Structure formats: structure tokens, C-alpha cells
Amino acid sequence: MWSSPLTDRSAPFFESIEPDVIKSRLGTTPKENGEGDREPGTVLMVYFCREENWGAPCFAYHPKLEYYCNELGPELSGHVGSVFVDPGIICRLASSIGRQQCSPFKLFAWPETQKGWPDLFHQDAPQGGNLGSATTHFTCAKCTNCVGDPR
Numbered sequence: 001m002w003s004s005p006l007t008d009r010s011a012p013f014f015e016s017i018e019p020d021v022i023k024s025r026l027g028t029t030p031k032e033n034g035e036g037d038r039e040p041g042t043v044l045m046v047y048f049c050r051e052e053n054w055g056a057p058c059f060a061y062h063p064k065l066e067y068y069c070n071e072l073g074p075e076l077s078g079h080v081g082s083v084f085v086d087p088g089i090i091c092r093l094a095s096s097i098g099r100q101q102c103s104p105f106k107l108f109a110w111p112e113t114q115k116g117w118p119d120l121f122h123q124d125a126p127q128g129g130n131l132g133s134a135t136t137h138f139t140c141a142k143c144t145n146c147v148g149d150p151r
Contacts, residue, residue, distance in 0.1 A: 014061040014073060019054040022047045022084060027114050029087050044086040046140065048072065052081035052132070053118045063140045065089065069102030071137050080135045083108060084116030091140040093120075093131060102137045110146055 025033055025047070049058040063070045072080070085091055085108055092104035105126045108117065117123070120132035127134065 014059045017047065017058050017060040019049060019056050019058050022049065022054050022058055022060075022082075022116075025086075026084060026116050044089045046086070046089070046091055046138065047082075047084040047116070048076050048080050049082040050076055050079055052121055054082050054116075058082075061138075063089070063091070063138065065140050065142055067139050067141050069094065069137050069139055072135065077136045078133055080120050080132045082116060082118045082120065083113075085110060085113065085140075087111070087114075087146060088143055089140045090143040090146060091138055093135045094137040094139055095127075095134050096136055102139060104137075104139050105134070106131055109143055 044062075045060045046063055047058065047060050049055055057075055059073065059076065061070065061072075071077070080093070083093070087110035090107065090109035093106040093108070094102045094104040097103040106123075117131075120135070121130050123131040125131050125134035
């Protein structure tokens with residue numbers, strides 16, 4: 001299981017991002033669409049929107065890697081409608097189990113989710129309920145066997 005003690009973590013760096021910017025990045029690599037701070041070789045990002053179908057507010061997270069338990073900010077914790085990840089990292093949606101651990105449950109990576117998941121409130125969580133309501137954390141690692149450029 002990918003987990004790390006919650007007491008050893010701090011919040012990942014994240015910033016607000018317009019839903020239209022995320023929509024323009026869906027299915028593209030940083031090389032194909034380098035708008036804004038998205039450039040090849042830069043820090044990879046995970047994009048979350050509070051509402052389904054990329055509804056605002058949305059945030060671009062620069063996660064700590066190596067399966068670190070990244071906590072979502074209060075705007076998203078327990079209410080994630082959409083998610084998208086840049087190629088090069090593999091992530092899992094997660095929740096907190098008690099005060100000491102992060103419990104990952106749903107994998108997402110390029111190219112399988114290159115168009116993102118716009119409907120997390122309509123996907124079942126393993127422990128019951130839906131993924132959007134169950135997600136309070138996420139964990140990522142550098143992907144050594146992912147397709148970096150789908151073409």
C-alpha cells in the first residue's frame with residue numbers, strides 16, 4: 001500500500017487555475033501545449049476541480065513524489081469532481097485512515113487518463129460512496145514505464 005504518516009507531511013504547493021486552461025490541456029503533453037507554466041522538463045502537475053466536467057474552482061497541484069501523502073486544500077477535500085494529470089507521474093486518489101495514514105484507492109496516469117476524469121461523483125469508491133466525496137488526499141510517483149508522448 002502506498003502510504004506515509006500524515007504527521008510527516010506538509011501541504012503540497014498548489015495554485016488556482018481557470019477551468020478553460022485545464023480543458024485546453026486535456027489530452028496534450030507539455031511539449032504540445034506549453035501555455036503558462038506548463039513546459040517540457042518542468043515540475044509535473046495534477047489538476048483538480050471541485051465540480052464535475054471541470055467546474056470551478058480548479059487548482060494545479062505540484063505534488064511531492066515518491067508516494068508521499070499529499071493533502072488536498074479545504075476547497076477540494078471531500079469534494080473533487082474532476083481530475084487530470086500531466087504525463088510522467090502516476091498518482092492515486094486517497095483518503096485519510098485515522099490520524100496517522102493515507103489510504104490510496106484509485107490509480108490514474110497517462111495515457112489511460114489522458115483526457116482526465118470529469119465525473120468523480122459518478123464513480124464508485126472502494127469503501128462505498130463515490131470517488132469525489134471519498135478523496136481528501138492523493139499520492140504520486142515518477143512514472144518509469146508510462147508513455148510520455150502518446151503519438
